[in-house]
Amino acid sequence: MLEKKIRCPSCDFVQTVNGEPGQTVKITCPSCNNVGAFQFPKDPSLHPSDDTSSAISVVELTKTFESVSAVDSATFHIKKGEIFGFLGPNGAGKTTTIKAILGLLYPDKGEIRINGTNIFTDEKKAKSQIGYLPEKVAFYDNLTALQNLMFYAEIKQVSKQCCQPLLNEFGLADAVDKKVGAFSKGMLQRLGMARAVMGDPSILILDEPSSGLDPRGVVFMREKIKHMQQRGATVLVSSHILGEIQEMCDRVCIINKGKIVAVDRIDNLGTRLHLRPKIVILLEKMTEKILKAVEKLKDVDHVETTGTLLEVNCLASAKANVILSVVKAGGNIMNLQIREPSLEDVFMRFTED
Amino acid sequence: MNISFLHHPIVLIAKKEIMDNIRNKWILLMTGIFAALTLLISYFGSLGQGWQDLGLTIAGMMALVQYLIPIIGLMLGYAAIVGEIERGSMSALLSFPLKRIEVLIGKFLGLGGVLSFSLLVGFGIAGIVISANVSEVDIGQYLIFLLASVLLGLVFVALSLLASSFFHNRSTAMGLAIFLWFFFTMIWGIIMLGVAMLSMDVETAFTSGFPDWYYAINIINPISAYGTLVSLNVGPVSSSFTEQAFSNPAFYSSELMATILFLWIAISLIIAYIFFKKRDI
Numbered sequence: 121m122l123e124k125k126i127r128c129p130s131c132d133f134v135q136t137v138n139g140e141p142g143q144t145v146k147i148t149c150p151s152c153n154n155v156g157a158f159q160f161p162k163d164p165s166l167h168p169s170d171d172t173s174s175a176i177s178v179v180e181l182t183k184t185f186e187s188v189s190a191v192d193s194a195t196f197h198i199k200k201g202e203i204f205g206f207l208g209p210n211g212a213g214k215t216t217t218i219k220a221i222l223g224l225l226y227p228d229k230g231e232i233r234i235n236g237t238n239i240f241t242d243e244k245k246a247k248s249q250i251g252y253l254p255e256k257v258a259f260y261d262n263l264t265a266l267q268n269l270m271f272y273a274e275i276k277q278v279s280k281q282c283c284q285p286l287l288n289e290f291g292l293a294d295a296v297d298k299k300v301g302a303f304s305k306g307m308l309q310r311l312g313m314a315r316a317v318m319g320d321p322s323i324l325i326l327d328e329p330s331s332g333l334d335p336r337g338v339v340f341m342r343e344k345i346k347h348m349q350q351r352g353a354t355v356l357v358s359s360h361i362l363g364e365i366q367e368m369c370d371r372v373c374i375i376n377k378g379k380i381v382a383v384d385r386i387d388n389l390g391t392r393l394h395l396r397p398k399i400v401i402l403l404e405k406m407t408e409k410i411l412k413a414v415e416k417l418k419d420v421d422h423v424e425t426t427g428t429l430l431e432v433n434c435l436a437s438a439k440a441n442v443i444l445s446v447v448k449a450g451g452n453i454m455n456l457q458i459r460e461p462s463l464e465d466v467f468m469r470f471t472e473d
Numbered sequence: 474m475n476i477s478f479l480h481h482p483i484v485l486i487a488k489k490e491i492m493d494n495i496r497n498k499w500i501l502l503m504t505g506i507f508a509a510l511t512l513l514i515s516y517f518g519s520l521g522q523g524w525q526d527l528g529l530t531i532a533g534m535m536a537l538v539q540y541l542i543p544i545i546g547l548m549l550g551y552a553a554i555v556g557e558i559e560r561g562s563m564s565a566l567l568s569f570p571l572k573r574i575e576v577l578i579g580k581f582l583g584l585g586g587v588l589s590f591s592l593l594v595g596f597g598i599a600g601i602v603i604s605a606n607v608s609e610v611d612i613g614q615y616l617i618f619l620l621a622s623v624l625l626g627l628v629f630v631a632l633s634l635l636a637s638s639f640f641h642n643r644s645t646a647m648g649l650a651i652f653l654w655f656f657f658t659m660i661w662g663i664i665m666l667g668v669a670m671l672s673m674d675v676e677t678a679f680t681s682g683f684p685d686w687y688y689a690i691n692i693i694n695p696i697s698a699y700g701t702l703v704s705l706n707v708g709p710v711s712s713s714f715t716e717q718a719f720s721n722p723a724f725y726s727s728e729l730m731a732t733i734l735f736l737w738i739a740i741s742l743i744i745a746y747i748f749f750k751k752r753d754i
Binding site for chain 1: 480482485489493496497560561562564565566567568569570571572751753754
């Protein structure tokens with residue numbers, strides 16, 4: 121049940137109305153008898169709440185660059201302790217949103233709170249809780265890795281003693297005294313992550329954390345992110361590597377052309393889009409009997425054959441029945457694959473024109 | 474949270490700027506240039522008659538210093554803000570718990586400190602060498618010259634930060650810095666000459682003196698204010714046509730000139746902050 125305070129446009133009387141997501145409630149003002157209606161949002165997670173469990177709250181964020189709308193009324197809430205994926209095509213508004221969350225750019229409209237603290241009115245308190253890995257990792261090239269980290273440690277008011285262990289932890293023990301100007305992209309990314317986790321921030325904001333890393337580095341980074349979550353941190357990850365997001369994230373937010381188009385768990389998004397698992401069966405021999413047996417099953421959407429390959433789209437609950445029917449109809453299964461709806465399917469559907 | 478003075482973000486940013494200039498040897502180079510110039514002018518300025526005293530040395534140096542200090546101040550700071558934004562290090566820095574005003578003031582104090590140190594040590598060493606070789610030494614005059622030079626340097630460091638906060642890339646910030654230098658060292662004099670020619674009988678003005686408003690406009694230029702501040706305390710020193718080597722008007726005072734220089738610093742930094750604060754990083 122949702123609750124909303126409504127102000128009467130005629131007499132300014134404020135009353136509280138209750139309703140379910142998506143429900144339209146008729147309202148009569150008890151003061152002036154003015155009649156109106158209010159529709160509750162279908163997805164409350166997209167709309168403002170007084171939820172104190174939010175690590176990051178973005179409400180009605182709007183930013184325009186020279187009359188081009190970069191972010192348009194974006195609203196989402198990131199729960200404390202979750203890994204939250206932030207996805208969108210290039211130019212969708214991801215980095216703009218992230219920079220606004222960090223107070224690096226000023227929105228035309230909207231409110232951003234970090235653990236309840238407004239980033240624009242108490243920026244020091246808000247920022248002291250954040251570790252940030254920018255998309256374009258940059259350091260002071262004329263300083264060594266250790267000198268760079270020590271400078272940031274001083275700025276963050278954490279002990280400089282943490283710098284050497286951090287460099288060791290991120291595989292940069294051999295590059296401690298090397299000038300950062302000579303670092304490879306992968307080394308810079310590791311150093312950037314070391315800077316982000318310095319002082320154990322309660323919120324990590326990571327813009328393309330796997331950028332420039334080799335496969336081993338990608339796995340290492342993913343483990344570090346999960347480790348930070350286990351230590352209680354909330355993580356906002358923006359990445360184009362959807363497999364990585366699918367593996368790590370509790371929920372995802374998809375932004376397209378500046379608008380938030382979805383915020384939910386990946387499986388919920390798949391269900392909402394009616395995405396079905398696909399069963400791919402390689403048979404020794406394809407027969408009419410097998411095809412008919414599968415087609416007549418309840419909850420089967422689509423059946424396709426290519427030679428002895430049978431592809432069936434069905435509800436998750438019908439998967440076992442499909443396989444059983446094939447076997448009962450005399451099918452000899454040589455190979456079997458079940459492809460669950462992926463984040464890629466979800467992403468493509470939500471971002472298509 | 475109480476932060477000790479040495480760990481205040483302004484001090485940390487200033488310290489980093491100073492350390493950067495120590496590492497890249499800029500501070501050493503500038504100190505060497507200031508010391509060498511002073512010694513050369515003092516020794517060779519007398520056309521083979523040996524060391525000149527400090528007053529004559531200052532007079533000889535003024536024409537050069539009025540060009541040199543502004544350009545060094547502008548070159549020190551024009552990339553301080555915009556360079557970091559372009560490189561990407563500013564977004565990382567500002568994601569830490571510090572305010573933009575602290576970054577700006579820290580950079581001003583750091584870069585201003587570097588230039589001030591170079592001026593004080595460079596001119597200071599030269600002053601000691603000259604003092605050891607001449608009979609009459611007026612340390613007071615030389616100290617005023619040193620402090621006035623530091624103030625002029627700080628004005629142009631503040632102006633360079635204004636250019637750096639205003640523009641979105643280094644090259645245009647450098648363009649403005651060079652324009653400011655041209656404007657205050659060259660164009661200003663031409664404008665003042667034009668104003669004189671259009672508004673008065675210049676021949677009469679040269680004999681009977683310029684009106685007060687003309688002198689008042691002239692000292693808006695920080696270089697003119699600096700030259701006047703030195704000339705009020707050391708004697709007629711200017712060889713630039715932006716100032717007249719005539720008697721100064723009654724309202725000219727050291728306090729006024731120092732105030733003008735301080736105002737330039739304050740106003741430049743306030744405008745720089747307004748631009749920097751509004752800027753999307």
